[in-house]
Amino acid sequence: xxxxxxxxxxxxxxxxxxxGPDLLEDTQATLGAVDRAVVQAASQAASSVVSIHVKRNxxxxxxxxxxxxxxxxxxxxVPPGYFARPDGPGSGVVIAPGLVATSMWTLAGDGAVEVSGxxxxxxxxxxxxxxxxxxxxxxxxxxxxALKPLKKATSPALPGRTLMLLGRSEQGNLTVTRGIVSGLxxxxxxxxxxxxxxxxxxxxxxxxxxxxxxxxxxVRHSEKASQGQSSGVGFGALVVDLLPxxxxxxxxxxxxxxxxxxxxxxxxQRYTGDGVRVGRIIEGTAAAKVGIKEGDVITVFNSVKIEHxxxxxxxxLKLGVGAEIIVTVRRDGDEMDFTVKLGTRxxxxxxx
Numbered sequence: 001x002x003x004x005x006x007x008x009x010x011x012x013x014x015x016x017x018x019x020g021p022d023l024l025e026d027t028q029a030t031l032g033a034v035d036r037a038v039v040q041a042a043s044q045a046a047s048s049v050v051s052i053h054v055k056r057n058x059x060x061x062x063x064x065x066x067x068x069x070x071x072x073x074x075x076x077x078v079p080p081g082y083f084a085r086p087d088g089p090g091s092g093v094v095i096a097p098g099l100v101a102t103s104m105w106t107l108a109g110d111g112a113v114e115v116s117g118x119x120x121x122x123x124x125x126x127x128x129x130x131x132x133x134x135x136x137x138x139x140x141x142x143x144x145x146a147l148k149p150l151k152k153a154t155s156p157a158l159p160g161r162t163l164m165l166l167g168r169s170e171q172g173n174l175t176v177t178r179g180i181v182s183g184l185x186x187x188x189x190x191x192x193x194x195x196x197x198x199x200x201x202x203x204x205x206x207x208x209x210x211x212x213x214x215x216x217x218x219v220r221h222s223e224k225a226s227q228g229q230s231s232g233v234g235f236g237a238l239v240v241d242l243l244p245x246x247x248x249x250x251x252x253x254x255x256x257x258x259x260x261x262x263x264x265x266x267x268x269q270r271y272t273g274d275g276v277r278v279g280r281i282i283e284g285t286a287a288a289k290v291g292i293k294e295g296d297v298i299t300v301f302n303s304v305k306i307e308h309x310x311x312x313x314x315x316x317l318k319l320g321v322g323a324e325i326i327v328t329v330r331r332d333g334d335e336m337d338f339t340v341k342l343g344t345r346x347x348x349x350x351x352x
């Protein structure tokens with residue numbers, strides 16, 4: 001049987017009319033083998049994927065203000081429940097004996113925590129260390145032999161690599177979504193992106209390869225219940241970035257996140273067109289230094305066409321402090337390019 005990539009390339013080049021029975025049979029057999037590999041890998045990793053139960057108040061429906069809608073590029077009516085964090089457990093993965101890793105978002109709040117394995121038995125757990133850059137937190141379970149750690153992947157997480165996101169449903173059943181590594185060095189170079197479908201329930205779960213080995217942990221880069229459901233792009237923390245600090249995290253150490261890159265503009269919330277119209281310029285920031293002005297409409301940022309403010313923020317957060325990029329603005333009908341070196345948010349602005 002030929003390799004999967006060879007079979008699919010032959011099909012794509014030949015077209016349906018020219019694809020003979022042997023080629024189609026090869027394709028069906030190969031895709032069937034991939035499906036079996038996915039099932040086997042998920043089954044192999046399932047015993048290390050846990051439910052995380054946190055005592056907290058339900059966030060309830062969330063109505064967005066006009067400003068919040070403008071920041072997210074939302075036009076028209078959106079049901080308030082779409083932005084509410086529902087009741088129910090999150091997911092985590094056993095990363096070492098007695099240690100469970102999950103997303104910081106999953107453990108938002110300070111309520112008591114319990115962890116349950118595939119058999120549904122619950123174990124009290126306590127928060128220990130966290131890595132705020134990776135957005136990962138560790139839980140300690142006293143009975144170190146109660147839960148089985150998941151084997152770590154040894155090959156690199158390159159773009160295009162197949163992944164599965166394993167989580168637990170509200171009933172404790174295993175959930176599996178499938179995708180690929182879609183990007184590296186995101187969110188201040190401390191996250192990667194993937195296309196596995198995410199939900200409130202599987203955030204914090206295990207991102208595994210086709211051998212069932214742990215590649216990363218599914219995370220969110222906001223603790224606010226304001227992002228709605230998945231857009232098809234999720235974030236992950238690579239396990240290879242977490243392991244060097246695992247002992248320190250288990251002792252309760254907190255690793256602070258590096259500063260975020262900052263452009264230095266405020267949104268004009270009255271503007272409803274494409275792009276982002278600048279409502280204010282923050283003194284001393286990157287935008288102020290190059291001459292971007294109030295009323296300018298940012299249309300392109302770092303070669304990406306900008307349609308709304310949330311997209312602009314997302315593009316800024318992909319970069320680090322000190323990155324030099326081109327920002328294109330529309331001013332009085334003319335387009336102007338500015339070479340901008342991103343800085344940090346001024347101290348007085350952090351309090352707002």
